[in-house]
Amino acid sequence: MKAKSAAAPYAVWMSIFIIVPMVLVVIFAFTDKNGAFTFKNIAEVGQYSNVFLRSIWLGALATVISLVLGYPLAYIISHIGARRQNMMVMLVMLPMWMNFLLRTYAWMTLLEDNGIINNLLASFGMGKLHLINTQGAVVLGMVYNYIPYMILPLYSVLTKMDSSVVEAAQDLGASQAQVFSKVIFPLSMPGVISGITMVFVPAVSTFIISKMLGGGANLMIGDLIDMQFLGSAYNPNLGSAISLVLMVLILICMGIMNQFDDGESNGGGMMI
Amino acid sequence: MKTLSKIYTFLVFLFLYAPIFVLIVFSFNNSTTMSRSVWSGFSFKWYAQLIQDGMLLNALRNTLIIAVVAAIVSTVLGTAAAIGINGMNKWMKRMVMNVTNLPMVNPDIVTGVSLMLLFVFVAKSMGNISLGMFSLILAHITFCLPYVILSVMPKLRQMDSHLYEAAQDLGCSPVLAFFKVVLPEILPGVVTGMIMAFTLSIDDFVISYFTSGTTQTLPIFIYSMTRKRISPEINALSTLLFGTIMVLLIIVNFRQSKDKKAEENLMEEA
Numbered sequence: 432m433k434a435k436s437a438a439a440p441y442a443v444w445m446s447i448f449i450i451v452p453m454v455l456v457v458i459f460a461f462t463d464k465n466g467a468f469t470f471k472n473i474a475e476v477g478q479y480s481n482v483f484l485r486s487i488w489l490g491a492l493a494t495v496i497s498l499v500l501g502y503p504l505a506y507i508i509s510h511i512g513a514r515r516q517n518m519m520v521m522l523v524m525l526p527m528w529m530n531f532l533l534r535t536y537a538w539m540t541l542l543e544d545n546g547i548i549n550n551l552l553a554s555f556g557m558g559k560l561h562l563i564n565t566q567g568a569v570v571l572g573m574v575y576n577y578i579p580y581m582i583l584p585l586y587s588v589l590t591k592m593d594s595s596v597v598e599a600a601q602d603l604g605a606s607q608a609q610v611f612s613k614v615i616f617p618l619s620m621p622g623v624i625s626g627i628t629m630v631f632v633p634a635v636s637t638f639i640i641s642k643m644l645g646g647g648a649n650l651m652i653g654d655l656i657d658m659q660f661l662g663s664a665y666n667p668n669l670g671s672a673i674s675l676v677l678m679v680l681i682l683i684c685m686g687i688m689n690q691f692d693d694g695e696s697n698g699g700g701m702m703i
Numbered sequence: 704m705k706t707l708s709k710i711y712t713f714l715v716f717l718f719l720y721a722p723i724f725v726l727i728v729f730s731f732n733n734s735t736t737m738s739r740s741v742w743s744g745f746s747f748k749w750y751a752q753l754i755q756d757g758m759l760l761n762a763l764r765n766t767l768i769i770a771v772v773a774a775i776v777s778t779v780l781g782t783a784a785a786i787g788i789n790g791m792n793k794w795m796k797r798m799v800m801n802v803t804n805l806p807m808v809n810p811d812i813v814t815g816v817s818l819m820l821l822f823v824f825v826a827k828s829m830g831n832i833s834l835g836m837f838s839l840i841l842a843h844i845t846f847c848l849p850y851v852i853l854s855v856m857p858k859l860r861q862m863d864s865h866l867y868e869a870a871q872d873l874g875c876s877p878v879l880a881f882f883k884v885v886l887p888e889i890l891p892g893v894v895t896g897m898i899m900a901f902t903l904s905i906d907d908f909v910i911s912y913f914t915s916g917t918t919q920t921l922p923i924f925i926y927s928m929t930r931k932r933i934s935p936e937i938n939a940l941s942t943l944l945f946g947t948i949m950v951l952l953i954i955v956n957f958r959q960s961k962d963k964k965a966e967e968n969l970m971e972e973a
Contacts, residue, residue, distance in 0.1 A: 438787020438799065441780050441848070445802055448845040452817030453805070459820060504715045507708045519712075521956060526719050528948045530906055532925045533941045537722035539929070540729065547725060550741065575722070636810030639908070643929060653812050660816055660913065667820065674813045681810060 456678075459671035472672035479655060479673070483680075486651040489566060490635030493573035497581040497630050498623065500574070505585035505622075506615075509592075520586065527579045535572050535643050542568055542644065564646030572640040573630075580629035588622030589615075624688050632681055652677050723945060730938035749939040756936070762924035765836065769920065770904040773843035778897040780844070781851030786885070788852070789859045803849045811846075815913035818842045822914055834916030842914040843904045850903060851896035858892035 463469045508519045526534060541547050542562040549559045562568055592615070600614045616623075638653025645651075652673065659670025733746030753759060788799050806814050822838045862885070870880035886893070908922035915923060928937050 435787050435790045437783040438791070441784030441787065441852075442799070444780060444845070444848070448818065448821070448841065449802060449805055452814075452821040455820040455824065456813070456817045500715065503708075503711055507712055517956070517960075521952060522716060523719070525949065525952065526723060528902075528906075528952070529723065529941065529945055530908065530922050530925060532908060532922060532929060533726070533937065533944070534722065536925075536929045536937055537726045537941075541722060541725060575718070578719075632808075632810055636812050638812060639926070653810075656812055656816060660819060670816065671820070674816050678809060678813050681808070685808065 456671045456674055459668050460675045461672075463668060472668050473676070475669055476672050476676050482650050482652060482655055483676075485566075485649070486635050486653075487680075489570055489573070489641075489649075489651070490631055490637075493570050493577065493634045494581075494627055494631045496570065496574050497578045498626065501578050501581035501626070502585055502623075505582050505589055508582075508586055509589035516590070520583070523579050523582050523586075531576050532639060532643075534576055535640055538568070538572055538575065539563065539643055542571075563644060564648065566645065566649055568644040569641050569649055569651075572644040573634045573637065576640065577630040577634055580633075581626040584625040584629065585619060585622040588619045592618055620691065624691055628685055628688055631684065635681070636677060723941075726938045727942045727945065729935055730942040732935055732938075734935060749935045750943075753936050753939045753943075758919065759921075759924060759940070762919040762921045765839075765918060766905055766921040769836070769839050769843055770901050772840050773847050773904045774897050774901040776840075777844045777847035777851050777900045778893060781848050781896060781900075782855050782889070782893050784848070785852045785855035785859055785889075789856065803852055806846050807849050811907075811909035812913075814846060815842075815910040818845065818910065819913040834914060835918040838914050838916065839911060839918060839920065842910050843907065846907070846910055847900035847903055850899045851893075854896040854899060855889055855892040858889040862888045 460472055461468055461470070463471065504523075508516055508523075511519070539546075543549070544559065544561065544563065546563070548562065552559065596618070597610060597614055600610045605613065635651075636653050638651060638657045641649055641651040641654055656670050656673050656677070658664045659666045659673065729742075730749055731745050731747070732742055733744035733748065734741060788796055791799065818838075818841075819834075822834050822841075826832045826834060826838075866884050866888070867880055870884040871877060875883060906922065908926060911920050911923055912926070919927075925937065925940070
């Protein structure tokens with residue numbers, strides 16, 4: 432087919448709405464209010480290194496918890512009968528179809544000081560726990576929202592795995608733990624990688640979950656960007672600088688993750 | 704081992720569904736706004752309030768208009784783009800696909816902010832028009848396009864490219880050959896892409912938040928509701944949305960398994 436020209440409208444569209452906006456972010460990041468070139472914004476990002484560290488720490492924590500909780504479930508689902516498998520996968524996906532604001536809001540009603548968990552505790556005669564507006568609540572919200580993105584790629588790799596390889600390892604005398612650590616886990620690596628990126632990227636850049644469950648004290652990178660563009664601290668130049676740093680940070684993370692994936696299988700997992 | 708994995712599965716699903724279940728139960732709570740987590744009797748009053756909420760209906764209308772327009776435009780543009788990209792040489796293909804992947808790799812907030820910069824810049828230079836439906840539709844088309852392209856591309860690769868040439872040899876014009884030969888072959892991918900674009904558009908909050916100006920879509924409306932911390936009205940809304948989604952998924956699933964069965968029967972006969 433010599434139909435290259437069919438892509439022309441798309442090329443124009445993407446130049447205007449992807450490339451130009453990215454260039455604008457870079458320009459804003461390196462200029463001041465009057466449009467003069469400056470490194471001040473980038474330097475100022477350094478002041479917020481604690482926010483960056485907190486975001487990376489909470490995002491990484493949520494990713495690890497999702498992996499640890501999600502892997503066994505993905506494994507279990509991939510080993511049951513085909514018909515029940517489909518139903519289970521649908522059950523994992525169903526909450527994802529609900530807007531994440533509503534899912535996060537649901538946790539607000541549960542975790543509040545006068546919320547359902549505390550009311551339950553009180554009815555058993557136990558003292559109240561302070562749950563909302565803590566870092567734990569933010570991590571919980573992230574895990575809750577993003578764990579399907581971990582389970583689904585893991586499941587799709589595990590279900591395609593050749594069971595005769597596992598049997599061969601068992602025949603050759605490997606213990607259950609060895610079969611897992613030497614055969615199953617390495618073979619599921621593409622799924623692990625895409626699960627990690629699909630959870631970490633949205634988790635590290637979230638700004639609503641931290642606002643709703645973390646209160647004002649647990650600011651994250653996303654909140655910082657939001658404040659510069661639509662919030663009290665209006666300063667799109669600084670906001671662009673922070674966005675740029677966030678983008679570079681995520682590209683570096685993905686670069687590191689791709690190192691682990693030997694590129695034999697292309698991604699494996701992306702099934703949404 | 705078996706019971707252990709059953710217990711584990713149950714616990715994870717409990718974690719996934721307990722909050723939704725609580726939302727649904729409390730949507731029927733006959734409470735005042737002050738005590739939203741104390742059960743005080745069964746009532747439909749939040750549903751009644753919801754239906755009378757003009758802002759909500761307006762937001763719902765905006766969301767549907769944007770989703771329909773964005774799905775149609777991104778499907779047409781994206782399908783054409785996929786055909787074009789498929790015909791490119793390796794080097795050009797790689798370059799275009801890298802740009803295509805950018806909005807998928809980038810965090811939503813960065814995409815949203817960058818589009819906001821563009822729209823504000825253009826709006827200012829055209830004499831202070833404000834952002835709204837138009838900028839929302841442009842933004843939604845932009846983030847839907849990659850998903851359409853990625854669901855059409857595999858179908859194109861599977862297709863025998865000689866079919867298109869054969870149709871032309873037999874006297875079809877290129878346009879007619881596309882509609883008679885190529886489109887039927889790639890249609891499943893096109894439809895999947897369109898459905899994906901539609902649902903992504905309905906569900907999007909982050910990018911809309913930065914490109915909407917004062918226009919409200921459903922997710923933005925939900926956000927403003929959670930900020931005011933009012934109202935079991937949100938619970939009622941969630942219940943309605945959850946019910947709709949569940950019915951739709953069950954229908955789709957039912958149809959798929961029916962298709963599969965029909966296919967299996969055909970295979971057996973053949």
